[in-house]
Amino acid sequence: xxxxTQSPSTLSASVxxxxxxxxxxxxxxxxxLAWYQQKPGKAPKVLIYKAxxxxxxxxSRFSGSGSGTEFTLTISSLQPDDFATYYCQQYxxxxxxxxxxxxxxx
Amino acid sequence: xxxxxxxxxxxxxxxxxxxxxxxxSGFTVRSNYMTWVRxxxxxxxxxxxxxxxxxxxxxAESLKGRFTISRDNSKNTLDLQMNxxxxxxxxxxxxxxxxxxxxxxxxxxxxxxxxxS
Numbered sequence: 294x295x296x297x298t299q300s301p302s303t304l305s306a307s308v309x310x311x312x313x314x315x316x317x318x319x320x321x322x323x324x325x326l327a328w329y330q331q332k333p334g335k336a337p338k339v340l341i342y343k344a345x346x347x348x349x350x351x352x353s354r355f356s357g358s359g360s361g362t363e364f365t366l367t368i369s370s371l372q373p374d375d376f377a378t379y380y381c382q383q384y385x386x387x388x389x390x391x392x393x394x395x396x397x398x399x
Numbered sequence: 400x401x402x403x404x405x406x407x408x409x410x411x412x413x414x415x416x417x418x419x420x421x422x423x424s425g426f427t428v429r430s431n432y433m434t435w436v437r438x439x440x441x442x443x444x445x446x447x448x449x450x451x452x453x454x455x456x457x458x459a460e461s462l463k464g465r466f467t468i469s470r471d472n473s474k475n476t477l478d479l480q481m482n483x484x485x486x487x488x489x490x491x492x493x494x495x496x497x498x499x500x501x502x503x504x505x506x507x508x509x510x511x512x513x514x515x516s
Contacts, residue, residue: 294460325501327501327502327503329444329503335508336493336506336507337444337493337503337506338506339502339503339504342498343499343500343502348504380443380444382444382502382503384500384501384502385501387446387449387457388449389446390443390444390445391443392443393443393444
């Protein structure tokens with residue numbers, strides 16, 4: 294099984310900050326990685342797929358990078374609507390999610 | 400517009416059964432890869448099962464033999480039959496439509512399953 298490890302688990306930031314979340318895979322997954330945003334009581338929503346492709350309608354302040362086993366999600370300038378929990382997901386071999394990163398207000 | 404609406408959740412005793420359904424609109428379930436994902440209270444996301452457009456099914460190793468994924472082509476729904484339920488199966492269950500090479504492009508709102516005596 295492919296294990297996904299996100300860091301940090303919690304991130305305190307202010308509006309306007311640049312935020313980076315890291316996701317590491319336990320084995321090579323090429324670029325088969327997606328990022329999701331989830332708000333309390335809501336279903337997750339895809340932000341990024343294939344490591345760096347922005348899904349339709351997702352603001353350009355979100356970006357993804359990486360390949361192989363190490364990936365990052367960057368929010369260039371944090372907005373009030375961005376306080377949420379973020380998950381990475383590999384889809385190279387079945388599907389596995391990271392444990393999540395909660396972005397909270399500093 | 401793609402829409403997914405889950406139903407069938409509720410309270411069930413340990414050892415009991417429940418059948419979840421996911422009604423799809425805006426696309427045809429049988430032509431797509433579809434999946435179930437769950438989220439225990441306050442926890443992360445866990446893949447449960449997938450059904451491919453050719454009918455092939457896969458399950459998370461920990462669930463094999465207890466859960467069965469299927470689809471009803473006449474109703475355009477995705478179903479999940481859950482048997483021998485355990486307290487640790489308590490979670491919100493989401494259905495999702497798989498896009499491209501495997502990411503989840505559309506999700507339902509989720510349905511809560513509570514396994515408790």
